[in-house]
Amino acid sequence: MTITTTIPDALQRLRTTFASGKTRPVEWRLKQLSELERMVREHEPDFAAALQADLHKGSFETALSELGFVASEAQYARRHLRRWARPKRVSTPMMALPGSSHIQPEPKGVVLIIAPWNYPLSMVCAPLVGAIAAGNCAVLKPSEITSQTSAALARIIPRYLDNDAFAVIEGGVAETTELLEHHYDHILYTGNERVARIVMTAAAKHLTPVTLELGGKSPCLVDKSADLDVAASRIAWGKFINAGQTCVAPDHVLVHRSVAAEFTEILASKIRQFYGDDPSQSPDYCRIASERHTARFARLLEGQNIHTGGQVDVAKRYVAPTIVLDPDPASELMQEEIFGPVLPVITVDEMHHAIRFVADRPKPLALYLFTRSKALENAVLDGLSAGSVCINDAVIFMVSPELPFGGIGNSGMGRYTGWFGFETFSHMRPVMKRSFRFDAPMRYPPYNDFKRRIMELVR
Ligand code: NAD
Numbered sequence: 001m002t003i004t005t006t007i008p009d010a011l012q013r014l015r016t017t018f019a020s021g022k023t024r025p026v027e028w029r030l031k032q033l034s035e036l037e038r039m040v041r042e043h044e045p046d047f048a049a050a051l052q053a054d055l056h057k058g059s060f061e062t063a064l065s066e067l068g069f070v071a072s073e074a075q076y077a078r079r080h081l082r083r084w085a086r087p088k089r090v091s092t093p094m095m096a097l098p099g100s101s102h103i104q105p106e107p108k109g110v111v112l113i114i115a116p117w118n119y120p121l122s123m124v125c126a127p128l129v130g131a132i133a134a135g136n137c138a139v140l141k142p143s144e145i146t147s148q149t150s151a152a153l154a155r156i157i158p159r160y161l162d163n164d165a166f167a168v169i170e171g172g173v174a175e176t177t178e179l180l181e182h183h184y185d186h187i188l189y190t191g192n193e194r195v196a197r198i199v200m201t202a203a204a205k206h207l208t209p210v211t212l213e214l215g216g217k218s219p220c221l222v223d224k225s226a227d228l229d230v231a232a233s234r235i236a237w238g239k240f241i242n243a244g245q246t247c248v249a250p251d252h253v254l255v256h257r258s259v260a261a262e263f264t265e266i267l268a269s270k271i272r273q274f275y276g277d278d279p280s281q282s283p284d285y286c287r288i289a290s291e292r293h294t295a296r297f298a299r300l301l302e303g304q305n306i307h308t309g310g311q312v313d314v315a316k317r318y319v320a321p322t323i324v325l326d327p328d329p330a331s332e333l334m335q336e337e338i339f340g341p342v343l344p345v346i347t348v349d350e351m352h353h354a355i356r357f358v359a360d361r362p363k364p365l366a367l368y369l370f371t372r373s374k375a376l377e378n379a380v381l382d383g384l385s386a387g388s389v390c391i392n393d394a395v396i397f398m399v400s401p402e403l404p405f406g407g408i409g410n411s412g413m414g415r416y417t418g419w420f421g422f423e424t425f426s427h428m429r430p431v432m433k434r435s436f437r438f439d440a441p442m443r444y445p446p447y448n449d450f451k452r453r454i455m456e457l458v459r
Contacts, residue, residue, distance in 0.1 A: 007178050010167035014110045014137040017164040023107060023135045026085050030078055032132045032161055036125065037074045039160040040067045046156065047121055050148035054120060056287035056317075061241055069398075070125040076401040076418055077133040084133065084422045092432065094458040095443075099434040105426040107135030108209075109185030114176060114199065116191040117289045118245040118339075120146035123213075124153055127188045128166075130421020136186075137165040141179060143191075144172040145289050184208050186425060190247075192337075193410060211414030211424055213247070214407050215337045218364045220250035220394065221354045221380065223371035224259045228266055231370040231392070235343075236270040238368075238394025240321045243286035244341035248366040250394050251337060252344040254354035260347040264323060267345070268308040271321045280311075280318050287317040288340060294319060297340050300333045307345070351376055358384050363409035368394050387411045 022028060040047065044067055051057040051066060077084075087104040111131050115123040124142050131138045140157070142150035154168040169175055180187075180202035189199040190213040203210045222231055239250050255263050275282040288294040297319045298312040309322030322342045327333045333344060348354045351371075358367065367386035371377060377391060387407035390397045397403060406415030416424050442451045442458075 007169060007175070007182070010139065010169065011110065011182055013164060014139065014167060017162075018107070018109050018137045022162075023137055023165050026082060028162075029085075029132055029135055030081060032165075033074045033078045033081070033129065035160040036129065036132070037071050037078075039156060040071050040074075040125070043152070043156050046152050047149070050146075050152040051121065053148040054117070054146035055242065055245075055289060056285070057242065058284045058286075060284065061286070065119060065242070065398075066121040069119075069122045070129070072399075073126050073129040073401060073417060073421070077129050077422065080419065081133050081422075084419060085135075087431070095440075095455070096432060096434065098437055099432060101430065101432045104429050104431050105134065105422070106429045108425055108427055110137045110139065111186040111188065111425060112139045112141065112179060112184040114141045114179075114187070114189045114191065115143055117143035117145035118242060118247065120149035121153065123190045127190070127211075127416055127421065130416050131188075131425045133422045134425035136425050138167075139179065139184070140166065140168045141176055142168065142170065144170070182206075186211070188414070188416065188424070189213065196412075211406070211416065212412045213405075213414075213416075214365065214410065214412040215247045215339065216362060216364045216407070216411040217251040217334075217337055218248055218366040218368070218386075219354075219358050220253045220368040221351065221358075221370065222253055222255040222259070222263055223351050223369070223373060223376055224256040225372040225376075226259075226370035226392070227372075228259060228263050232263060232266040232270050234393050234396075235368075235370075236267055236274060236321075238396070239343050240271065240274065240285070240341050241395070243288060243319065244321075244343075245286070245289065245339055246395065247339075248388070248395050248398060249339075250343065250366075250368055251364070252334070252346060254346050254348050254357060256351060257347045257349050260345065264307055264325070264345050267323060267343075271308060271323075275321060279309075279320055280313070280316070285321070288319055289317070291315065291317060293317075293340070297342060300338070300342060304331070304333060309341070352379070355379060355383050363387070363407070363411055365407045365411035366390065366395075366397075385409070 048062045051062050087102040089102045092099050092101045113127045120143055124140050142153050150170050154170050157168050183206040186209050187203050188211040193214055196212045196214055275285045279285045291314050294314045294317045304327055305325040307323040307325050309320035311320040319341050324344045327344045363385045365387040367389045369380050369391050401418035404415035404420035405417045442454045
């Protein structure tokens with residue numbers, strides 16, 4: 001087993017491997033994918049312990065959103081890979097006949113995956129599935145903030161995946177900065193907007209294509225026609241899993257005035273039902289990633305009208321599931337991505353006011369609508385842009401490998417999961433093959449009107 005010493009050594013090793021063609025055969029890719037699946041299965045206790053230490057993540061959430069997410073991505077890619085990797089025949093225009101055309105996916109090369117701390121395992125390994133499926137070598141950079149999971153990944157991945165083709169680089173800003181000085185064939189970065197600009201600037205020096213999986217304020221619209229009980233359950237679940245540290249968590253709710261009070265009461269009752277009277281005692285309720293991140297919530301909640309929760313314990317990295325009523329849109333809480341268990345509920349007189357509210361702000365990563373009104377659904381779909389839209393539920397769309405996952409505008413660029421991960425890490429190479437038979441003279445100079453008319457007829 002090769003032990004990585006320095007970043008240049010690791011990159012040299014991966015470049016040599018890619019150039020050797022080792023990663024191209026579909027059999028090799030399938031083997032790596034099944035090894036990844038075997039890794040998450042066999043090391044579930046180790047990863048669960050690391051996630052528990054880093055985020056107090058309980059076993060259910062670990063199984064669902066970390067290990068299960070990666071295993072089902074890998075399994076889905078394994079099942080479809082032969083078809084994805086096959087050249088796809090396309091038609092050939094008359095002007096290029098006789099001939100044939102196809103699109104043949106080819107791996108990009110050595111790619112870099114930089115992950116954040118909120119889903120510290122799946123944000124490394126789920127994009128990795130696409131990179132492997134497409135036949136690439138990959139450098140993996142887990143987040144230093146969730147240090148236990150980072151260490152577990154660095155220890156365990158080399159025991160399963162081909163060390164000639166993959167390297168885990170641990171560390172913080174210094175190591176990521178050093179990684180970014182080098183050339184890659186693609187960079188997939190998941191994290192915040194500020195660092196995304198650093199990544200994109202570094203990538204520009206080498207003309208490296210980037211996928212940026214960012215965040216933002218994902219709004220959740222609740223209409224008076226919605227089933228309030230089901231809506232409250234689904235919103236509370238989507239907001240408070242991982243203590244709100246989910247990129248696609250509802251950031252805030254915009255609810256119709258006629259049902260706002262009733263909806264808020266039901267929401268509060270769901271929090272009690274899910275996490276008990278004292279959520280700090282719940283084995284299912286996560287902690288904030290660091291004391292620094294926790295202290296931020298104390299600041300965000302200052303002067304707010306708190307309906308439920310509001311307790312912050314910096315030393316214990318605890319923030320209670322919290323509902324805030326009608327915060328000032330100019331307050332910090334409404335200016336930046338909340339990314340924690342604080343849910344502002346904002347009352348609107350008409351749903352088109354909610355649509356206006358969303359339209360006036362940067363395009364979100366996810367947009368949620370709870371309604372039985374087809375007209376409202378159409379108004380939202382036609383009038384608003386977002387990375388993903390989910391109607392009458394929250395976050396659950398993430399379980400579908402058939403849907404691409406990615407943002408738009410400030411919430412990111414590019415996409416992955418399922419086929420889209422394969423596509424992201426592939427170059428979709430067009431190949432046209434001509435026959436030597438029949439070499440039509442019309443395209444060759446000297447040109448004349450007759451040739452031009454023929455060309456216009458056949459093109
Ligand atoms: P983070 O602080 O862990 O940073 C992410 C990575 O960037 C780390 O590996 C870190 O080493 C590196 N990094 C940090 N500062 C850097 C710098 N100055 N230069 C170079 N590299 C640097 O995570 P984060 O950014 O706080 O993550 C939270 C954000 O991620 C939220 O905005 C959330 O919405 C977003 N997110 C998006 C998705 C998605 O799929 N769209 C998923 C999860 C999280």
